[in-house]
Structure formats: C-alpha cells, structure tokens
Amino acid sequence: MGAWSAKHRKTAVFGWLLFVVLAAYLGGAHGSTTVTDSESMPGQVARAARILDEAGIKRPAGETVLVQSATLTAQDPAFRAVVDQAVAAVGATGKAADLRSPYDTKAVSADGHSALVQFTVVGADNQEAVKNVPAVLDAVAAVQAGHRNLTVVELGEASSGKWVQDQFKNDFSSAEWTAVPLALGILLIAFGALVAAVLPVVLAMTAFVAAGGVVALSSGLLHTSDDASSVMLLVGLAVGVDYCLFYLRREREERAAGHSPEAALRIAAATSGRAVLVSGVTVVVAMAGMFLTGIADFQAMSFATIVVVVTAVLGSLTVLPALLSMLGDRVEKGRVPFLHKLRKADRGDGGRIWNAVLTPVLRRPLAATVLAGGLLLGLAAPLLTMHTANLTFQQLLPPGNPLAATSARIQAAFPGSPDPATVVVKATDIDSPAMRQAIADFRTKALAGGRMHGPIQVTLHKAQNVATIDVPLAGSGNDAASTAALRSLREDVVPGTLLKVPGTEAPVTGSTAGSYDFNRQMSGSMLPVFGFVVAFAFLLMLASFRSPVIALTAVVLNLLSVGAAYGVLTLVFQHGVGASLLGAAGAGAVESWVPLFLFVILFGLSMDYHVFVVSRIKEAHDRGLDTRAAVSYGIRNTAGVVSSAAAIMVAVFAVFGTLSMQSMKQMGVGLAVAVLIDATIIRGVLLPSVMSLLGERNWRRSERHPGPRTPVQHRRVEERTSTVPH
Incomplete structure (x- = not known):
C-alpha cells in the first residue's frame, strides 16, 4: 500500500480528498437516523415503548x-x-x-x-x-x-x-476546539517542525469528517446517537494522530539514518505501517464485541468507532505515504529553532528520564515486576466496591446546575417525582368493567404498601385499547428504595391486579425501570463481551508475533491497566476522592455503560503501544541481539514516539474529562488514566521487566523458517533494522 501510494501520489491524495468531500456531502444530505426508545433499552422498558409505537401513541x-x-x-x-x-x-x-x-x-x-x-x-x-x-x-x-x-x-x-441538546452541542464544539490545538502543540514539540506537526492533525480530522458522513449514510440500517458522535471524535482524533505519528516518525528516523526517500518509506511501511494495521484491526475487533450487548446505543457507538478507526488506518497507509513522497524533506519546513534542536539531540536512546527508569528495571527485573504489579493491583482495589447505575438527571448534571437544583426541590417536596414509573397497559378492551375494576384495585394496592406515592395518574386511549398509569416511586430514582419499589410494582402489584384480566400486558417503564433493565442486560452481556475481546486480542497478537508468550503477556498487561483505570474511576466518581477538582462531586456511582465501553476501547488502544514497541524489540532480536539487549534497544528507541503518542491521547481524553455531562466526564477520565498508566508503568516498567524475565521464551515458536534466512529475507531484516547497533 505504501509503495503504491508513493508511486501514484496524486491519485492517492486527490482520491482521499474526493472520498472525504463525497462522504461528508452525502452524509449531510442524507441526515442521521437516531436510535429510538424501543431500541435503546432492553426488557420491559423496550416492550412498553413498542406497545406505544405500535399504537401510534x-x-x-x-x-x-x-x-x-x-x-x-x-x-x-x-x-x-x-x-x-x-x-x-x-x-x-x-x-x-x-x-x-x-x-x-x-x-x-x-x-x-x-x-x-x-x-x-x-x-x-x-x-x-x-x-x-x-x-x-x-x-x-x-x-x-x-x-x-x-x-x-x-x-x-x-x-x-x-x-442536554444544547450542552452536547457546546461540549462537542469545546472538545473539538480544545483537543485539536493540544494535539498540534504536542506534535510540534515531537517533530520541531510545523509541516510535520500539522500533517497528522489534518489527516485525523479529515478521517473524522469522512467517517461522520459514512456513519450518517449507513444510519438508516444501523441507527446512530449523540453519544456515538462524541465517541467518534474522541477516538478518531486520538488514533488518527497516533497512527500518523508512528508512521511519520519512523520515516524521518530512517531518513536521518541515511536511507533514500524511497527506502525510508518502504521501511516505514513494512514496520510502522504494519503496526498501524495490526493496531487498527485490534481496535475494530475489540469494538465489535459491543454488538454482543444487544443494546442499540452501544452498537451505535461501536459502529461509529469502527468506521473512524478503519478510515484513520486507510488514511495513514495510503495518503500519508503519498504526501511524504510528495513533500520529501520539505516535511521539515517551518522549523521551530529550539524545538528542532531538541528533536535533533534525540538520538533514539530514550533520553535521561527513560534511561533513569529503564536501567534499574533491566538490572533487577523481578523486583520491578513485583513493585509495578503491586502498584497496579493497589490502584485496582477500589474496583471491588464499584457500583454502576444509570445516573439520574440530577447525577448527570454538574454540581450547582439550576435544573439539578430544581429536580432536588421537587424530589424533596413530592417524593417519587418528577420521574414516576409508568405502567403501559395493553388490553383486549381497555374500557371493560373488568379492566376498570383492575385499575381501581391497582391504585389501592400500590398505595397500600408504602413504596409508591400519589398522585397516580391514569390516561386511557380507548381507540387503541391502551392505558398509561404513572406511579411515583419511593427513593431518589436509582437507589435501593426505588429498586425495591419497582420490583414490588412489577412482581406484586401489577400481577395481582392488572394481569388478572385475560389478554392483558402491563410492562413497567420509566427512568428507574430503565436503569434496572439496563443494568441487568449489562450484567448478562459482560462475560460474553469480555471473553470475545480477550480471546480475539490474544489471537491477533499470536498471528502478529507467532508467539503465545507475547500474546499472553499483552492480554495480562492490558487487563492490569484496565483494572487500575476502573479502580481510579471508582475512587473518584463513586467515593468522591478528588471529585470536586473535576466538577464531579455528588455522582456517587459509575455510569453503567462506562466500564464495558472502557474495557473494549482500551483493549484496542493499548495495542497501539504494545504492537509498536514489541515490533521494534522483535526487529532487534531478529537482528541477533539477545532478549535483554533487544528489550533495551526497543524501549529506548520508541520512548520518544510512545511518549508523544501517549501525551496526545491523554490530552484528548482529558479534554472530555472537563465536559459538563458526567457520563462523558467519566469516560474521558477513565481513558486518560488508563492510557497514562499504559504508556508509563506498563510500557516503561512491566513490559521490559517481564520480557527480560522470560528471556528467549518470548520467541518460542515465533519463527516459522527452519533454516538460515535466504538472501532476500536477510536483506529485508537488514533494511528494517539497519539502525540497530551491533
């Protein structure tokens, strides 16, 4: 792909621009079809929505x-x-x-x-x-x-x-205008030249625009949502910039080593390009696990993320080589004197900080493994107390919001309001004497238990033989009292009154019912999703490196970083440690969809660094270095680019941690913490220490050819690893 793009650079560049413009235009003209209420929730809530939809109510x-x-x-x-x-x-x-x-x-x-x-x-x-x-x-x-x-x-x-609509629009705009300059600033530090810094941001943004058009065009088949758009921006900008950064940095490195422009592009395509492809496929497979939840909002977020990642990979492997071939050394235009000198001084030895960390880690790998592993397990410990819930309106809003204050006032004065449970009754004859008596009995039985309050409001739709009954529940909406009231309503009051009339359906909906059904669906889908993602991540790493040890190491390290992120999330948003600094005081729970979403996306994104770093280690090992020397070379040589890539991801995700909606805030903080842990403790300490301890067992069954390399094989390895010191 890289060779074709470099040879047909005008076709690649103008083809990409045409694709972006057409996708954006057609997507805008088509418009987006969003998830309906009956699709977005499972259980009785979905059935109640379908009854109302079918009746045209x-x-x-x-x-x-x-x-x-x-x-x-x-x-x-x-x-x-x-x-x-x-x-x-x-x-x-x-x-x-x-x-x-x-x-x-x-x-x-x-x-x-x-x-x-x-x-x-x-x-x-x-x-x-x-x-x-x-x-x-x-x-x-x-x-x-x-x-x-x-x-x-x-x-x-x-x-x-x-x-909510206005806030999503404002937050989305704020995130876009804050994250892009941050990414550009970090890239400027990484490359020391304006053109090289601008390229990844431009490609990432065009990939996001094109993906948005594709998602809109396909929304008639798979409905989308506001959350999907936010997630697509967050992930698209992060991975799009990172993929281009990996590719561009390797090409510049090979040019600095004395290779011709054509050879540098070929080596970059064979190494970083391959890492980008493997990473992109891993993200796509991980996100596909979200379809196993059976929840339309998750499927919308999953599909949007898959589209933007595929688009970013396509741009990185096609239009980027074409642009680099077209620009040549002019990619270094717009040099910032101080930053460029700093960049030239970086000889790929990891710098003082990374050397200060890596030297003792490689000297005492067992101690490093125990200390780093213990730290991550300590960070993950609060996970054992995690409480997930569909956050109520009051919890979703930032502290001090006028709407939250009004909701609290109404809740205090009128318990159970303003979010009552709603029983949607579908009967053979909604106005029959038996049905009227059942509704009267329902009122009496509901108020008798003390878990439900008045006023109970009944609305009849005689033509459709449907009635809706609004019943205020005890509690705040998602606490134990509200859940107990809902279960009493569903398991005792409704069966004991309304369902005694033959041919009657009476599903219970509302915000409390929605949270309850959603959490049950989530609990049931956790194991299949986790199993799917872990199994396919293992198989992808096995296919990429042909080593079960490396594949297993990748899975275990990713689980540790995800667990630590869960622990921090619980500590901040549930227990309130440092929550006031983030404007998250009072949430008291983790949004129910956030842990599962973080798991699948982090398993994909973590492969960015893992594939990139381990590929470089394997190159050095293939060149003839022993495992510990190869680890040292690989970590030090990738330290700068991994630090830059991680800084960009952390910055982009942290921007979402500043948004108003608590769900977006939790997602942003969780992703930022996980990437920070992954790029420092995991890649800087645990990965090198574990690989050093395993030694040559890392590469067991990783080589398929039984004998000496052919001249062609040897030349390709030499080209890929020509900068590895003898």
Whole structure:
C-alpha cells in the first residue's frame, strides 16, 4: 500500500480528498437516523415503548412549574396569586397543552409550601417539544423575576431535553476546539517542525469528517446517537494522530539514518505501517464485541468507532505515504529553532528520564515486576466496591446546575417525582368493567404498601385499547428504595391486579425501570463481551508475533491497566476522592455503560503501544541481539514516539474529562488514566521487566523458517533494522 501510494501520489491524495468531500456531502444530505426508545433499552422498558409505537401513541413531553415558599402556604392569597399568574403566563405562550392548576389536581406538598403546575409542551414528538419549550421557559422566568420572595421554576422532559441538546452541542464544539490545538502543540514539540506537526492533525480530522458522513449514510440500517458522535471524535482524533505519528516518525528516523526517500518509506511501511494495521484491526475487533450487548446505543457507538478507526488506518497507509513522497524533506519546513534542536539531540536512546527508569528495571527485573504489579493491583482495589447505575438527571448534571437544583426541590417536596414509573397497559378492551375494576384495585394496592406515592395518574386511549398509569416511586430514582419499589410494582402489584384480566400486558417503564433493565442486560452481556475481546486480542497478537508468550503477556498487561483505570474511576466518581477538582462531586456511582465501553476501547488502544514497541524489540532480536539487549534497544528507541503518542491521547481524553455531562466526564477520565498508566508503568516498567524475565521464551515458536534466512529475507531484516547497533 505504501509503495503504491508513493508511486501514484496524486491519485492517492486527490482520491482521499474526493472520498472525504463525497462522504461528508452525502452524509449531510442524507441526515442521521437516531436510535429510538424501543431500541435503546432492553426488557420491559423496550416492550412498553413498542406497545406505544405500535399504537401510534406519542406521549407528550410533560413539564411542571414548581411554586414554592418558605413562609406562605398554597392556601394563602399571595401564594395563590403567583400560581394563577404562572398558569396564565404558560397558557399565553400557545406552546402548552393540558394545562392544570395544582388546585384542581391536588398537586400540593404535604407541608403545603409547594405546588406543581402541570402541562405538556405542544409538539408531534420530543424534538418538536424541545424547539417549543424556550417560550414557556421565558414566561416562567418572567413570573419568577416579579416574585423574588417565592421560587417559581420549571422542569420537565422538554426543558431537560433542551439543556442536554444544547450542552452536547457546546461540549462537542469545546472538545473539538480544545483537543485539536493540544494535539498540534504536542506534535510540534515531537517533530520541531510545523509541516510535520500539522500533517497528522489534518489527516485525523479529515478521517473524522469522512467517517461522520459514512456513519450518517449507513444510519438508516444501523441507527446512530449523540453519544456515538462524541465517541467518534474522541477516538478518531486520538488514533488518527497516533497512527500518523508512528508512521511519520519512523520515516524521518530512517531518513536521518541515511536511507533514500524511497527506502525510508518502504521501511516505514513494512514496520510502522504494519503496526498501524495490526493496531487498527485490534481496535475494530475489540469494538465489535459491543454488538454482543444487544443494546442499540452501544452498537451505535461501536459502529461509529469502527468506521473512524478503519478510515484513520486507510488514511495513514495510503495518503500519508503519498504526501511524504510528495513533500520529501520539505516535511521539515517551518522549523521551530529550539524545538528542532531538541528533536535533533534525540538520538533514539530514550533520553535521561527513560534511561533513569529503564536501567534499574533491566538490572533487577523481578523486583520491578513485583513493585509495578503491586502498584497496579493497589490502584485496582477500589474496583471491588464499584457500583454502576444509570445516573439520574440530577447525577448527570454538574454540581450547582439550576435544573439539578430544581429536580432536588421537587424530589424533596413530592417524593417519587418528577420521574414516576409508568405502567403501559395493553388490553383486549381497555374500557371493560373488568379492566376498570383492575385499575381501581391497582391504585389501592400500590398505595397500600408504602413504596409508591400519589398522585397516580391514569390516561386511557380507548381507540387503541391502551392505558398509561404513572406511579411515583419511593427513593431518589436509582437507589435501593426505588429498586425495591419497582420490583414490588412489577412482581406484586401489577400481577395481582392488572394481569388478572385475560389478554392483558402491563410492562413497567420509566427512568428507574430503565436503569434496572439496563443494568441487568449489562450484567448478562459482560462475560460474553469480555471473553470475545480477550480471546480475539490474544489471537491477533499470536498471528502478529507467532508467539503465545507475547500474546499472553499483552492480554495480562492490558487487563492490569484496565483494572487500575476502573479502580481510579471508582475512587473518584463513586467515593468522591478528588471529585470536586473535576466538577464531579455528588455522582456517587459509575455510569453503567462506562466500564464495558472502557474495557473494549482500551483493549484496542493499548495495542497501539504494545504492537509498536514489541515490533521494534522483535526487529532487534531478529537482528541477533539477545532478549535483554533487544528489550533495551526497543524501549529506548520508541520512548520518544510512545511518549508523544501517549501525551496526545491523554490530552484528548482529558479534554472530555472537563465536559459538563458526567457520563462523558467519566469516560474521558477513565481513558486518560488508563492510557497514562499504559504508556508509563506498563510500557516503561512491566513490559521490559517481564520480557527480560522470560528471556528467549518470548520467541518460542515465533519463527516459522527452519533454516538460515535466504538472501532476500536477510536483506529485508537488514533494511528494517539497519539502525540497530551491533
């Protein structure tokens, strides 16, 4: 691929540009089809969504206005006047329907100091309701401005959806504009020249743009999501820059060693190009494991990541060699004097820091293995206490967010609100006497146990023979009390009343039910996904190096780095150690999809460094060095590029750790910590110490040819390892 691209460089470059432009244009024209509610969740939640979809029932976006006073009660004239004013203001917008006063619905708190104005936002679907809600929010804000002695605030599906939509857009833009300059700055330090630094960033961004178009075009077959777009940017920028960095750095290294431009490109393609290909395939296979979860959001994230990685690999192996052939030594244009001198001083010996670490590690490999392994096991220890959950709206938002504060106020005044469980009842005749009696019995039985609260709201859709029953649950939404209430509702109340009517279905949905079903699905899919990823990673390493020892070492080291990242994640986001520094105080749990996602993506990304470093060690061993000398050479020779690649990944992932949404924050921090551990403790200490201890057993059954190398084989090894000292 490298030779063809260098020979047909104009075809390669303009073909790439045409591909990027066409993919972006066609993807934009086609638009994206997103995951539906019935696809996104498993269990009873999915069944409830399908019943409503099949009946053509679009549940309107419910909203509430909380009117609250520390001194006045709902019966005081001044309090009533503010409530009436809020009702009138909301109604005057023309964007509200089914507007109900708390004096009609009895939605007044037990202490009398809080009341809820309830309504729905006009809109055929949730997206249209989100577009209509700003007018209502402005009207409520105007009432609040006129009555500072009371609290008048709004919360609901549309207002929450608007905040999330706006925040995703802002965060996405912020991540893009922060991560790209960071990557460029690190590359400038790594190469000391502007052109060489810009190339990987440009290729990574064009790969991301093209992949976005491909994902949009294919979203009719495999639906996508907002999370998938964020993950695609995060992974695409990180691996795209790293792949180009590996390739470009090796080409520059061979040119500095005195090879011709053609020979340097050939060696880079045969070594770093091969490492990029193996790494890309490993990431793709690891991400494919996400399809085993059966959850549409995971499948969307998996597919988007696979597309962007394949695109980045394609760009690195085709257009990059063509550009390097076209530019020649002009790739060093735009030299930054100090940085370029620093770069020239790097003779591939690892520098002072890496030498200071590596020398004692190779001298006492057993002690290094025990100390580094113990440190990683200590970091992983909090994993034993990890609690995963679908974070509630309050937990997802940053501390101090106004919507989170409003949600907490409503939750305190009206336990179980504003996220009640919803029973979706499908019957042969929803208006039959037996069904009406069953619903009445349901009300009585639900309130009798003390785990559910009023008001219980029943909405009949007679034409479709469907009813929805909203039941506020005890607890915060994802705690033990809420889970106990949900199980009581599903296992006792519903079977004992509604399901006694023949031909009736009554799945329970809502945020608590969604979290419960999602966690059960996740628990069931963990073992198959982990087994799939570990098995295929082992087989890929075995195929690449033809050594079961190297393949097993890679898997074990990756498991250690993932375990340490899990431990740090638990310590920060669940136990709150250092959480305030990241704006993550109060989460109290790890988002349920984050651990599995981190596992599959880290298993893929870790191969970046492992394949690159071990390939260089194997080159030196093939050249005739013993294992310890080959390890020393390989680690020292790759120290600079691994440090640069890791710095870029850590910087990009850390940017996502600064975003507002807790799920994105946890993903960014987890990835950044894991890559940092992987590039330092794993590659700098454990890998060299373990390989030194294993000695020649590393290469057992790795060589297929039984006799001496042919002249052609010998020349290829000489070309690949011509810079290895004798």
